[in-house]
Amino acid sequence: MAEAVYLDQDLPVAGLKRNSVGWWGILCLIATEASLFAYLLFSYAYFAVRFGPRWLPQAHPALKLALPDTIILLASSGVIWWAEQGAKTGRRRQHLIGVAVTMAMGVVFLIVQAFEWSGKTFTITSGSYGSLYFIITGLHMAHVVVGLIILGVVFAWSAAGDFTPRRHTPVLISSTYWHFVDVVWLVVFTTIYLAPYVWASS
Amino acid sequence: MTAWEDSRRPRIVKVDGDFPAERLRKIWEGGPGLAGWISSVDHKEIGKRYIVTAFVFLILGGVEAMVMRWQLGGPDQRLLSPEQYDQLFTIHGVTMIFLYSSPILTGFSNFLWPLLFGSRDMAFPRLNALSYWIYLASGLFIYAGFVTGNGANDGWFNYVPYASKAYDPGINIDVYALGLILLGISTTVGSANFVVTFLRTRAPGMSINRVPILTWGTLSASVSNLLAVPSVSLAFFLLWLDRQFGTQFFTASQGQPLVWQHLFWMFGHPWVYAIVLPAMGMVSDALPTFCRRPLVGYTPVALATVATMALGMGVWVHHMFATGLPSLALSFFAGASLIITIPSAVAVFAWTATIWTGRPVIRTAFLFFASMIVLFVIGGVSGVMTASTPVDWQLTQTYFLVAHIHYVLIGINVFPVVGAIYYWFPKMTGRLLNEPLGYWNFWTMFIGFNLGFFPMHIVGMMGMPRRIYTYGAQMGWGPMNLVISLGALLFAIGVMLLVINIAISLKRGAIAGPNPWSAPTLEWSIPSPPPPYNFAVIPTIESRHPLWEDWLNESPARSRLTEGLLLDRGRETLATSPLDAEPNLVLEMPADSFAPFVLTCGLTGAFIAALFHIWWVVGVGLLIVIAALVDWFWPRRVHADMTASQQGAADG
Numbered sequence: 001m002a003e004a005v006y007l008d009q010d011l012p013v014a015g016l017k018r019n020s021v022g023w024w025g026i027l028c029l030i031a032t033e034a035s036l037f038a039y040l041l042f043s044y045a046y047f048a049v050r051f052g053p054r055w056l057p058q059a060h061p062a063l064k065l066a067l068p069d070t071i072i073l074l075a076s077s078g079v080i081w082w083a084e085q086g087a088k089t090g091r092r093r094q095h096l097i098g099v100a101v102t103m104a105m106g107v108v109f110l111i112v113q114a115f116e117w118s119g120k121t122f123t124i125t126s127g128s129y130g131s132l133y134f135i136i137t138g139l140h141m142a143h144v145v146v147g148l149i150i151l152g153v154v155f156a157w158s159a160a161g162d163f164t165p166r167r168h169t170p171v172l173i174s175s176t177y178w179h180f181v182d183v184v185w186l187v188v189f190t191t192i193y194l195a196p197y198v199w200a201s202s
Numbered sequence: 203m204t205a206w207e208d209s210r211r212p213r214i215v216k217v218d219g220d221f222p223a224e225r226l227r228k229i230w231e232g233g234p235g236l237a238g239w240i241s242s243v244d245h246k247e248i249g250k251r252y253i254v255t256a257f258v259f260l261i262l263g264g265v266e267a268m269v270m271r272w273q274l275g276g277p278d279q280r281l282l283s284p285e286q287y288d289q290l291f292t293i294h295g296v297t298m299i300f301l302y303s304s305p306i307l308t309g310f311s312n313f314l315w316p317l318l319f320g321s322r323d324m325a326f327p328r329l330n331a332l333s334y335w336i337y338l339a340s341g342l343f344i345y346a347g348f349v350t351g352n353g354a355n356d357g358w359f360n361y362v363p364y365a366s367k368a369y370d371p372g373i374n375i376d377v378y379a380l381g382l383i384l385l386g387i388s389t390t391v392g393s394a395n396f397v398v399t400f401l402r403t404r405a406p407g408m409s410i411n412r413v414p415i416l417t418w419g420t421l422s423a424s425v426s427n428l429l430a431v432p433s434v435s436l437a438f439f440l441l442w443l444d445r446q447f448g449t450q451f452f453t454a455s456q457g458q459p460l461v462w463q464h465l466f467w468m469f470g471h472p473w474v475y476a477i478v479l480p481a482m483g484m485v486s487d488a489l490p491t492f493c494r495r496p497l498v499g500y501t502p503v504a505l506a507t508v509a510t511m512a513l514g515m516g517v518w519v520h521h522m523f524a525t526g527l528p529s530l531a532l533s534f535f536a537g538a539s540l541i542i543t544i545p546s547a548v549a550v551f552a553w554t555a556t557i558w559t560g561r562p563v564i565r566t567a568f569l570f571f572a573s574m575i576v577l578f579v580i581g582g583v584s585g586v587m588t589a590s591t592p593v594d595w596q597l598t599q600t601y602f603l604v605a606h607i608h609y610v611l612i613g614i615n616v617f618p619v620v621g622a623i624y625y626w627f628p629k630m631t632g633r634l635l636n637e638p639l640g641y642w643n644f645w646t647m648f649i650g651f652n653l654g655f656f657p658m659h660i661v662g663m664m665g666m667p668r669r670i671y672t673y674g675a676q677m678g679w680g681p682m683n684l685v686i687s688l689g690a691l692l693f694a695i696g697v698m699l700l701v702i703n704i705a706i707s708l709k710r711g712a713i714a715g716p717n718p719w720s721a722p723t724l725e726w727s728i729p730s731p732p733p734p735y736n737f738a739v740i741p742t743i744e745s746r747h748p749l750w751e752d753w754l755n756e757s758p759a760r761s762r763l764t765e766g767l768l769l770d771r772g773r774e775t776l777a778t779s780p781l782d783a784e785p786n787l788v789l790e791m792p793a794d795s796f797a798p799f800v801l802t803c804g805l806t807g808a809f810i811a812a813l814f815h816i817w818w819v820v821g822v823g824l825l826i827v828i829a830a831l832v833d834w835f836w837p838r839r840v841h842a843d844m845t846a847s848q849q850g851a852a853d854g
Contacts (some may be wrong), residue, residue: 011210011785011787012208012209012787013209013787013788019777020787021403021777021789024401025394028394028428031428032390032429032432035432039432039433039465043436043440043458046458047458050458124447125447125449126450127450128450128456128457130450131443131457157836164208166208167837170837
């Protein structure tokens with residue numbers, strides 16, 4: 001039998017946060033998804049530059065629904081952060097409540113978006129602005145739906161007691177993804193709703 | 203007790219006879235039969251599947267090329283109708299660019315990376331399996347369109363408005379659009395896997411200035427794919443919406459047709475580098491073995507690899523010089539394209555200097571690698587010519603471009619790949635390829651290639667446009683085209699010699715042993731073919747050439763290859779820090795799984811149904827995808843007490 005030597009330190013089995021490969025994996029996924037939205041917004045900018053302000057159905061898009069909805073989605077980022085703290089410290093109740101509230105906020109966001117969509121005077125086929133508007137916001141909503149599915153599964157696993165303070169990579173992945181979905185919305189919202197107030201005002 | 207094991211101090215042991223190999227073999231071996239084959243997540247298995255599948259596509263693409271060369275071998279040939287010719291040149295391009303040239307390199311990297319890194323698998327073995335299955339599915343999807351007469355027919359870059367519904371009403375373009383989105387998923391997950399594998403699973407001591415250049419090449423390509431593939435997936439998605447649902451992205455009336463070209467080439471140009479940089483990396487790693495010295499200029503070559511990719515993301519407009527863009531944009535992109543010459547030349551000079559200052563051993567693999575340098579220079583120079591806007595205006599859409607792209611893609615992809623087959627075939631199979639036949643193989647391919655493709659420069663300058671299905675005798679292109687077709691035939695015979703060599707050598711090739719070339723890197727320190735667990739113990743690395751240390755004697759430090767971390771409580775490998783490769787995690791590796799295959803079936807079903815607008819099947823397909831993912835990521839319950847008792851049994 002071979003002689004046994006030992007490392008001078010313990011190694012974690014399955015890592016925490018930056019140490020887990022799953023976290024690095026989700027960063028790669030986020031990089032590629034962020035690129036997708038970058039190309040969408042590039043296309044939006046290209047159309048806007050080529051056609052000028054006359055391309056917009058309204059020079060100043062209405063913020064009545066979109067702004068509160070944005071605030072709800074951004075606030076949900078804070079809630080999922082709080083939930084994650086629960087998983088990190090072994091307070092499962094906190095995690096479950098936080099995830100449930102986040103999901104509820106995500107659903108509210110989608111419902112408000114549906115109202116926002118139904119109030120539009122243009123359609124996806126009526127012109128290129130409509131095509132871009134509905135595809136950009138629609139793809140973002142699809143990402144919210146994916147985020148909700150991920151959170152739902154993580155909620156079930158958490159309820160089943162599958163996570164410990166040392167082993168909860170799926171929790172980190174789900175919350176990181178949710179933050180990403182929120183940040184992307186902020187960029188989309190700024191581009192589509194706020195920027196025209198600047199570039200299309202004169 | 204259901205406590206999880208959170209940390210431990212892995213034992214360091216010496217390899218001693220069968221210890222610990224037998225135990226590891228049981229842990230890592232895949233299941234038997236078809237079920238074992240489908241559920242395997244072994245990177246070596248997946249790598250070989252990638253290589254074989256990509257090679258089949260190379261042969262298919264080659265057959266398509268030969269049919270076209272028959273048609274063009276003389277004036278006024280009528281073997282193919284214009285529509286058939288359109289589909290043929292399109293599927294030829296799609297096959298070679300998407301289904302052969304990237305997947306073959308992914309195959310080599312898949313097979314080699316964990317062996318080069320002293321690891322036991324990729325960071326995400328199941329993702330690896332998924333990447334392969336989706337690649338296979340997308341290839342079958344695209345070819346199903348082609349064999350039923352519904353193949354893409356507007357060229358591989360598929361410009362609108364040709365590709366719009368009004369001018370191409372069949373489902374041809376929809377098959378291509380959805381097929382390429384599907385392939386994009388495969389490329390993306392594969393790239394993510396490479397990035398994380400590079401950063402986290404290198405053997406202790408293999409800091410980033412000690413990794414083989416191949417891994418720099420694949421890493422650069424993978425990062426670029428993560429950033430660039432969404433562009434083409436988006437472009438095809440929007441085109442599909444335009445065609446099927448009446449959106450207005452690329453329509454001439456309300457949309458911006460030129461956005462298609464931007465989105466396509468913002469992906470397309472980085473892709474060109476993604477399908478050559480790993481191949482250049484293979485040359486950088488394998489050529490020095492035959493020169494009996496380390497690569498000249500490791501650091502500049504590694505930096506040049508990354509720089510080429512970074513610059514490559516900012517030159518896409520040179521594919522659009524003739525679209526009437528403002529001259530400021532043209533100047534900027536012409537300048538950026540010319541600058542790429544610098545990092546490219548770094549590699550060329552490094553290889554040349556390696557041969558020059560080494561003691562070359564002329565084997566078949568060496569011939570392929572060395573000839574690649576020549577072809578790279580020819581293809582590079584024609585690229586520099588067309589980077590200049592006024593020259594491009596003269597040459598665009600002529601056979602000169604066809605010559606350029608083939609010198610680049612065959613020269614920098616196919617030649618290194620064939621060299622790599624000669625070099626690593628012994629590692630994959632345990633047997634060497636036949637050398638005398640290899641010489642015939644090389645010279646037939648090399649002469650055939652140059653005979654077939656060099657004259658294309660000349661007919662291009664004589665004015666012959668690309669993508670014409672025939673031409674009249676009065677044009678005077680006939681004799682030159684006959685030479686081209688004969689050269690292409692000779693090249694095809696060369697490729698067939700390789701196939702014959704492989705077929706013979708699989709059964710009767712000389713037994714290779716662990717290191718037939720006396721090569722310096724880690725994959726040659728283990729048996730050929732490698733055991734399922736790769737390394738019995740995780741090695742510790744002290745230099746770029748772990749197997750040449752005694753001979754080079756650059757420093758007193760020696761890599762430890764037979765003594766290291768054992769890691770045998772289930773499938774485990776070591777994770778290390780991204781830059782310095784210090785051990786920081788015991789990585790639990792997943793068991794074999796059907797989830798990747800099931801996911802692929804659900805996803806492919808959804809894509810087929812989307813093609814025909816059967817939305818409920820799309821829904822079912824996506825539900826299968828979700829179910830497979832939930833099963834995939836189901837948290838594992840590892841019992842510390844159980845693993846400890848297994849450990850005790852193993853030691854006793």
